[in-house]
Amino acid sequence: MLTVKQAAGLLGVSQARVRKMIADGILPAEKFGSSWTIPDTAVYVRAANKPQRGRPQKSAEEVADTNHFDIEAVSRLYQEFKDKLSHGYDINALLLIPTTDERELYIDIADFFLRLKQRILIARGVF
Numbered sequence: 001m002l003t004v005k006q007a008a009g010l011l012g013v014s015q016a017r018v019r020k021m022i023a024d025g026i027l028p029a030e031k032f033g034s035s036w037t038i039p040d041t042a043v044y045v046r047a048a049n050k051p052q053r054g055r056p057q058k059s060a061e062e063v064a065d066t067n068h069f070d071i072e073a074v075s076r077l078y079q080e081f082k083d084k085l086s087h088g089y090d091i092n093a094l095l096l097i098p099t100t101d102e103r104e105l106y107i108d109i110a111d112f113f114l115r116l117k118q119r120i121l122i123a124r125g126v127f
Contacts, residue, residue, distance in 0.1 A: 001030075001037040010043050086113040 007027070008015045021027040022036055027046065029036045089110045097103045121127055 002040050002043055004036050004038070007038045007043045011047055081109050082113060085110040086117075088114070 002010070004015050004018045004022075008018045011018065018027065018038070019036070022029040022038070027038055028042050029038045031037075085106060089106055094103055094106060097106065118127070
């Protein structure tokens, strides 16, 4: 049986980390009074497995499952917004849009293209 201090030394972590591993059920332990004792075999097994620092790395399959970003679709969407909103927007048409979020999105996109035009004109020396 090892103390928290001894286990921390063998594992190369802080005593607080050992207490957290006990609380999380990662390391088995028994409490005697105000002190914890940890089976030495549990500590040796944990040390032998040498867990890596930080979060575990995702496998290629997990990354592929979470990466749903379609650059071609985004590029088409950008071009469509540019075609429809780069010349501003019709306030009457804007009032027909059912949700505030959608109206604000269209206004923000139109403003983006307006600022882009302004930067081009400034670069040309028009302003």
